[in-house]
Each structure stands twice: as structure tokens, then as C-alpha cells.
Amino acid sequence: MTTIFENLPVDAESLPKVEDINFKSIEKKYLRVTLIASGIFWFVLILGYLAIAHFSDMEKTPFNYLIGSGGVFLLGTFNFIMTILGFKKKKYALRQRDILYTKGLLWHVRTSIPFNRIQHAELKQGPLERMYGLHSLKVYTAGGQTSDLVIPGLLEETALAIKDFILGKTAADGDDTES
Amino acid sequence: METTLNPDFSSPRRQSKVAMGIILIKFIRMTIRSFWPVLLSFFIGGRNNSSFDEWLGYLAIGFAAFNLIGSILTYFRFYFHIEKDAIVIDKGLLKRTHTNIPFERIQTINFKQNILHQIFNVVSVEIDTAGAKKSEISIDALKKDEAEAFRAFILAEKDQIIAENAPDLEIAEETVPEKEERILHLTPQDLLKVGVSQNHLRSMGIIFAFVFTTIQQFTDDFTDTVTDQVTQYDSLLPDNNFVLFLISAIIVLIISFLFSLINTVLKYYDLSLSINKNGLKIVRGLFNREEISINKNKVQIISWSENPIRRIFELFTLQIEQASSAEASQLKSKIRVPGSYMEQVTRVVTTVFPAEFFRDEPQFGVSKHLKHRLFFYLGIVPTIILGTILYFNVEWQALYALLLLPAVWYMTTLYQRKRSFELNEELLRNNSGVFGNAHDLMQIHKVQAVRIKQSWYQRRKSLATVQLFTAAGHLSIPFIDLELAQELENYILYRAESDSREWM
Structure with missing residues (x-):
């Protein structure tokens, strides 16, 4: 099993393992936020569709109209189902030296960022999130957006605690390297 | 160290006089870039108008005066100097800005020369700093030897500051020889080799993209023009389509080849x-x-x-x-x-x-599965799509699309192996x-x-x-x-x- 480590001066068994961590789920309320947000999106889309259907000559091609509305409806339903099923996959974990976040139903993604590589962290809150008292934690790394991390659906005290924890760790590591 | 600086940077000073010309050119390019649609529309739209020439004249004079005055003022309002381990820059026509860059925040100092700089032996100095979003400060023109002294002084001071803050860390690095050693110099032969071996397909893509976007901006009915042009020759060359295709392919190849060669020479000359x-x-x-x-x-x-x-x-x-x-x-x-x-x-x-x-x-x-996945997405899916499209146009000749499969299989195998x-x-x-x-x-x-x-x-x-x-x-x-x-x-x-x- 310890295939890569044969030539490394480290015992693989002794390393902390990401697979063994207990990940915490984000707040259940956040599911409602996402559902409302996509509900609004699909509502606007269907409204637009109806408007087009209304103002164009629908009587001539009622069949096309049916296919179109069916397609939109199916896509919307699919989107809702995926959101609900995928919600369980959104989990985060804090370790002594890094922060981890997993997501994705069809495509699993797990991102880990060491504290000593974090540039900056901040809390964000959209209007819907504010209604439910939730925050998103955004973690910035150097050099572009691709490796930045957003953990949504956190209660204010959790989010603040995590942020302070991260920033404290980042600053502490900075001190280590300076002296 | 602090007193040995030859040109004195401690009091506010202006750039080299050549900067006026360089700023002027920068200004002209900037105004043209932001106003070119207006200029173009004047030029095209006003053709039939008799008073248009007069208009254009005024416009040109106004344009020139604006640029000239702007660049001269910019030059006279730009000062820089070194003060207490920081570069200080004062600039701005109407809104004065005062920038103070501490040495330890400076990442690198790079020089740039366009052809004007090269003629007058000056350089543009770009100071790259850490932190702020808009982190680049530049001095448009400075005499080359002055710029070098400027940079050497700042970098030496910066090293000293860092060394004072973290003595044990940095001193070990000082043992590396201070001398600069040149390890690569691109000779004209090597440059030619590089140019010849460029990815000419990419140049072709760039040329096509450029040609089509520019033409589209000028005439929307470009396709009509082309079809008109092409149909003229239809009667002349009823069955020489292949020759026509071959000739145009060769022309495109030669142009792409020259394009990448020239590009290489311009960019990497005397590297x-x-x-x-x-x-x-x-x-x-x-x-x-x-x-x-x-x-x-x-x-x-x-x-x-x-x-x-x-x-x-x-x-x-x-x-x-x-x-x-x-x-x-x-x-x-x-x-x-x-x-x-x-x-x-x-x-x-x-x-x-x-x-x-x-x-x-x-x-x-x-894993071998990478090959299978790539083959599916790059081989099978395109073949089906291409085959279907071809089938509706040319029927049984659509089977040629199947040739794509072995080629993609071969390439994905190579990729997976490497x-x-x-x-x-x-x-x-x-x-x-x-x-x-x-x-x-x-x-x-x-x-x-x-x-x-x-x-x-x-x-x-x-x-x-x-x-x-x-x-x-x-x-x-x-x-x-x-x-x-x-x-x-x-x-x-x-x-x-x-x-x-x-x-x-």
C-alpha cells in the first residue's frame, strides 16, 4: 500500500490521514437558501418563456410549445433534485494545520488548504442568507481565483470562530518563519 | 553604502528629457485606442460632406495639441526620489498623487525599452510591489546607467533591511557568488531554429481569428462579398477545385510560417x-x-x-x-x-x-481508463456528430468520418503512455x-x-x-x-x- 513512500524519508502510516477525518455538515437552513435562489431563477425563466409564448404565434405550433415547456420543467425538476441530493455532500473540516471542504454529487471534489498558505479570509452574506442568519466563509490564497475556497451555510458564531482560528493560525505561522 | 550613490536620488527629480517624447507616444496610443471608433466614423461617415475636410483638420489639430500639452505637463509634474528607505513618487496633472513605496515591499524592478528608448539609451523602470491590487509603478524614462544605479542601490538597501530583521536566515544566502553569470544567449542560428520549429498551426489560428474579427467589424456582409468573388471563378474552374484548394493551403502555410518566424524574432531577439x-x-x-x-x-x-x-x-x-x-x-x-x-x-x-x-x-x-475516457470524448463523440452531419449532406461518404477513430486512438494511447x-x-x-x-x-x-x-x-x-x-x-x-x-x-x-x- 505504501507505494509512493518507498523512496521518501517518511512513513506513510504516521502521516495524518484526510480520509479519517470527521467532516461536519453545513447548516440545514442553507438548503432552503439555495432552493429559494434556484426557485427564483426558474420562476424568472418560466416567466420569460411564457412571455415569448404569449407574444408569438403559438396557435400555429402548439406542439413545439408543449415540448419547450416540458423541457424547461424537466430541467428545473432535475436541478432541484440534484440540489437536494447534493446538499448532503457539502461538508467541511478543520484540522490543526489545514481546512478542508468537500462537495459534489456526481463529481466529488475535496479541497484542502494549509493555514500557512492562506492570504486572507472573510465572511460574506447575501440577502437570502441574511434572512436565515447564515454566512459564507471565503478563504483567499495567492495567485488567482482558482484555488480560493468558499464554505457556505455557516452560523454567525461558527463562521466567526473559524475565521479567527484561521487568521490566528496564519499569523502564528508567519511569526515562525520570521524569527 | 548610502553615500556612495553616484547620481543623487535624495532630492525630488524629473525623468530624463526623452520622457516627454515617450509619454507623448503613450498618450497618442491611448487616445487612439479609446477613440478610434469615433475617429473612424468621422472618416468614413463624413466622406460626402464638403465641410468634412475642414472638420477633420480641426479635429487633428485639437487631438495633437491635447496630446502634446498633456504629455509635456505630465512630464513636468512627475517627480521621484528616495527618502528614508522608500521610493517617493509625486505625479498627476489635476489630481496630485503622492506614492510612497518602502523598499521591503518591492518585489522586483524590471526594465523595458521600446524602440524609442533604445535610440536614446533610456529605459522604462517598472517597480513591482507586493500587496495592493494596483501594484505596478513605473517611471517612463531614465538614463540607462542611472536606472541601473537606482536599482542596484534599492535592492542592496532592501537586502540590508531584510538581513537586519532576520539575521540568521539571510546570511547563508550571501555566500552564493555575487557575480552575474550568463548561461544562455540565443544566437541568430538558434533564433532561426526556434522560429522554424514554432507551432505553425497556432499562428494559423491567430491569423484566421484576426482576419475574421477585423473583417467582421468593417463589413457585416462579408460572406456575401466572398461568395460573389468566388462564384465569379466558378465558370472558369469547373473541376479544378482541388488545385484551388492546394494553392490556398500553401499560401496559408507560408503566411503562418512567416508570421511565427517574425513573431519569434521580434520577441526573442538577442535573448x-x-x-x-x-x-x-x-x-x-x-x-x-x-x-x-x-x-x-x-x-x-x-x-x-x-x-x-x-x-x-x-x-x-x-x-x-x-x-x-x-x-x-x-x-x-x-x-x-x-x-x-x-x-x-x-x-x-x-x-x-x-x-x-x-x-x-x-x-x-x-490508469488505462484515462485513455478510454479521452477516446470516448475526443474520438467517438466527435465521430458520431461529424458522421451525422456528413450523412445528411453527402450520404455514404460520411463513412470517412470513421478515419478519425484510429487517429484519436493512436494519439490517446501515446498520451496515456507518456x-x-x-x-x-x-x-x-x-x-x-x-x-x-x-x-x-x-x-x-x-x-x-x-x-x-x-x-x-x-x-x-x-x-x-x-x-x-x-x-x-x-x-x-x-x-x-x-x-x-x-x-x-x-x-x-x-x-x-x-x-x-x-x-x-
Whole structure:
């Protein structure tokens, strides 16, 4: 099993393992936020569709109209189902030296960022999130957006605690390297 | 050290007088760039108008006066000097700005010369700082020797400040010889080899894109014009379509070839790469000459690659990716040095990264399933789409689309065979390529995020893709065993978290 480590001066068994961590789920309320947000999106889309259907000559091609509305409806339903099923996959974990976040139903993604590589962290809150008292934690790394991390659906005290924890760790590591 | 500075920078001073001309040209380019639709519409729209010529004259005079006055004022309102370990710049026509850059925040100081700079032997100085979004401050023109003294003074002072703050860390680095050593100089022959072995297909793409976008801007009914033109010849050449095609293909090939050759000469003329105590220095270019300094600590990924033509010349393209502070300076974060021999690649790698770790390690290949997936997406799907489209147009000749399958199979097989990674306690190396070979090397403690991805397909085969992000670009290792991926993740996180060396 310890295939890569044969030539490394480290015992693989002794390393902390990401697979063994207990990940915490984000707040259940956040599911409602996402559902409302996509509900609004699909509502606007269907409204637009109806408007087009209304103002164009629908009587001539009622069949096309049916296919179109069916397609939109199916896509919307699919989107809702995926959101609900995928919600369980959104989990985060804090370790002594890094922060981890997993997501994705069809495509699993797990991102880990060491504290000593974090540039900056901040809390964000959209209007819907504010209604439910939730925050998103955004973690910035150097050099572009691709490796930045957003953990949504956190209660204010959790989010603040995590942020302070991260920033404290980042600053502490900075001190280590300076002296 | 502080008193030996030859030209005195301690009191506010202006740039070299040539700056006026250089600012003027910058101004003209800026105004043309922002007003060219207006200018163009005047030019085209007013043709039939009798008073139009008069108008145009006034416009031109106004335009010229605006630029001239603007550039002269800009010149006279720009002051810079050094004050208490910081560069101070005062500038601005109506809104005065006062910028103060402490030495320790300066990352690098780069020189740039366009053709005007070269004629008057001045350079434009670009000061790259850490932190702020808009982190680039430039001085448009300074005499070359003054600029060099300026830079040497600032960098020496900066080193001293850092050394005072962290005595034990920095002194060890001072033992590296201070002298600059030039390790690569692109001779005209090498330049020619590089030009000849460029990716001409890409030039072709650029030319096509350029031609079509420009033409579309001028006439929307371009396609009609072309069809008109082409149909004229239809009667003349009823069955010489093939000859016509061949001739136009050859013309396009020649143009693309010349385009990439000229491009290479303009960009990489008289390229030289040298090593000094902080890292690397690159000077290159014909009309626009630029000098780029690369700090060792900031280098995140070093790549070298070859294509089949380059292999004949034994040339590699070396690419150095460095962390850069500003999003705007994306161009500067990836520095390419074409025409490097293996010896020079090795030299650069061993200078920037710890030399003892640059060695061959056992290679870990990627799963065969990668080939199958790639073949599905790049081979089967396009063949079906292409075949269907062709079938409706030419019926049974659509079977030619099947020829795509063996070609894609061959290429994906090559790719899967060459894709591998090597790892030791300091470096991770990625190997890839289809017809050529490419290698990327990263120092693993510089990784700032690890991402493991699994698609639905990969989960069934218990495979995963690992992505390693650095402050400049990322490497990815696709389709390896999930267990291996997790071991890699654990190890790289451990290395990044336990290493207290500088990483950018």
C-alpha cells in the first residue's frame, strides 16, 4: 500500500490521514437558501418563456410549445433534485494545520488548504442568507481565483470562530518563519 | 553604502528629457485606442460632406495639441526620489498623487525599452510591489546607467533591511557568488531554429481569428462579398477545385510560417538568460526590449517541453512560472525561454530549486481508463456528430468520418503512455505529451491547495484526479488510484504545513 513512500524519508502510516477525518455538515437552513435562489431563477425563466409564448404565434405550433415547456420543467425538476441530493455532500473540516471542504454529487471534489498558505479570509452574506442568519466563509490564497475556497451555510458564531482560528493560525505561522 | 550613490536620488527629480517624447507616444496610443471608433466614423461617415475636410483638420489639430500639452505637463509634474528607505513618487496633472513605496515591499524592478528608448539609451523602470491590487509603478524614462544605479542601490538597501530583521536566515544566502553569470544567449542560428520549429498551426489560428474579427467589424456582409468573388471563378474552374484548394493551403502555410518566424524574432531577439544571487535575469526583444528579474523564492513551476521538430535540434522551450502580486501582470507570471538546450534547463532548475533533488525517480503511470475516457470524448463523440452531419449532406461518404477513430486512438494511447509523475521529498515532476514531451517540475512545499476530484465514472473504477495549486498555476495528475491519490494528498499537505521556508 505504501507505494509512493518507498523512496521518501517518511512513513506513510504516521502521516495524518484526510480520509479519517470527521467532516461536519453545513447548516440545514442553507438548503432552503439555495432552493429559494434556484426557485427564483426558474420562476424568472418560466416567466420569460411564457412571455415569448404569449407574444408569438403559438396557435400555429402548439406542439413545439408543449415540448419547450416540458423541457424547461424537466430541467428545473432535475436541478432541484440534484440540489437536494447534493446538499448532503457539502461538508467541511478543520484540522490543526489545514481546512478542508468537500462537495459534489456526481463529481466529488475535496479541497484542502494549509493555514500557512492562506492570504486572507472573510465572511460574506447575501440577502437570502441574511434572512436565515447564515454566512459564507471565503478563504483567499495567492495567485488567482482558482484555488480560493468558499464554505457556505455557516452560523454567525461558527463562521466567526473559524475565521479567527484561521487568521490566528496564519499569523502564528508567519511569526515562525520570521524569527 | 548610502553615500556612495553616484547620481543623487535624495532630492525630488524629473525623468530624463526623452520622457516627454515617450509619454507623448503613450498618450497618442491611448487616445487612439479609446477613440478610434469615433475617429473612424468621422472618416468614413463624413466622406460626402464638403465641410468634412475642414472638420477633420480641426479635429487633428485639437487631438495633437491635447496630446502634446498633456504629455509635456505630465512630464513636468512627475517627480521621484528616495527618502528614508522608500521610493517617493509625486505625479498627476489635476489630481496630485503622492506614492510612497518602502523598499521591503518591492518585489522586483524590471526594465523595458521600446524602440524609442533604445535610440536614446533610456529605459522604462517598472517597480513591482507586493500587496495592493494596483501594484505596478513605473517611471517612463531614465538614463540607462542611472536606472541601473537606482536599482542596484534599492535592492542592496532592501537586502540590508531584510538581513537586519532576520539575521540568521539571510546570511547563508550571501555566500552564493555575487557575480552575474550568463548561461544562455540565443544566437541568430538558434533564433532561426526556434522560429522554424514554432507551432505553425497556432499562428494559423491567430491569423484566421484576426482576419475574421477585423473583417467582421468593417463589413457585416462579408460572406456575401466572398461568395460573389468566388462564384465569379466558378465558370472558369469547373473541376479544378482541388488545385484551388492546394494553392490556398500553401499560401496559408507560408503566411503562418512567416508570421511565427517574425513573431519569434521580434520577441526573442538577442535573448539572454543569466543567473545571479537572487535568481534569474532575462533580457529579450528587438523593438520592445524588456528585462525581467525572477526571484528564486517566487518560482513555483518550471516546465520544459519539446515538439518533434525541436527534438531534431535538441531544443527545449523553458517556462518559468512565478508568483506575481498583481492580477494584471499575468503576462509576467509565465516567462518563456525558447531555444534552451538540456544543459541550460538543468542549470536553471538546479539554480532555482535545491540541486540535489533534481534526479530521476520511479515513474507512476496513470490508469488505462484515462485513455478510454479521452477516446470516448475526443474520438467517438466527435465521430458520431461529424458522421451525422456528413450523412445528411453527402450520404455514404460520411463513412470517412470513421478515419478519425484510429487517429484519436493512436494519439490517446501515446498520451496515456507518456503521462506519469515522479516524486521525492522536495520535488514533484509531471511528464506528458502526445508527439512531443513536456515536463513540469514543482517544489511541493510551495503548494497552497490540494484538490481531489472524482467523477461518477472515476468512482466506479476507484480512481481520482489530483490537482495541486501554487501561487502561479497548477499541476494536475489525472486518473490515478484513489489510494495513491490520498497518499499523495496526505504527504503534500504534510510537506506544505511542516515547511517554514519562504514559498513566494
